[in-house]
Amino acid sequence: MAISYNKLWKLLIDKNMTKTDLKNITGMNSVTLANMGKDKYVSLRMIDRICDELDCGVSDIIEHIADENFEREDKND
Numbered sequence: 001m002a003i004s005y006n007k008l009w010k011l012l013i014d015k016n017m018t019k020t021d022l023k024n025i026t027g028m029n030s031v032t033l034a035n036m037g038k039d040k041y042v043s044l045r046m047i048d049r050i051c052d053e054l055d056c057g058v059s060d061i062i063e064h065i066a067d068e069n070f071e072r073e074d075k076n077d
Contacts, residue, residue, distance in 0.1 A: 002039060002064075002065045002067055003039060003041075003062050003063070003064060003065070004039050004062065004063045004064075004065050005036045005037075005039060005042075005061065005062055006063065007059075007060060007061050007062060007063050008022075008036070008050070008060075008061035008062065011054060011056065011060060011061060015054065019033055019037075022050070022053075022054075025053045026046065026049045026050055026053050027049070028046055028049075028050075032046060047061070047062065
């Protein structure tokens with residue numbers, strides 16, 4: 001499974017904001033911003049802070065993308 005932040009980048013464009021603006025209003029560091037640019041892990045605390053600052057919900061900024069090669073250990077869930 002993978003997470004995509006493409007929705008966030010589109011939202012920033014809609015709000016006429018840059019990634020630097022996002023970094024500044026949330027207090028995130030450059031590593032976190034770089035990780036998001038590579039669709040890597042970002043803490044839920046940071047996701048929450050982004051949502052608060054942009055006045056949006058989680059589903060407005062991230063998207064779950066199913067990975068066909070991903071196998072669950074417990075398939076009964």
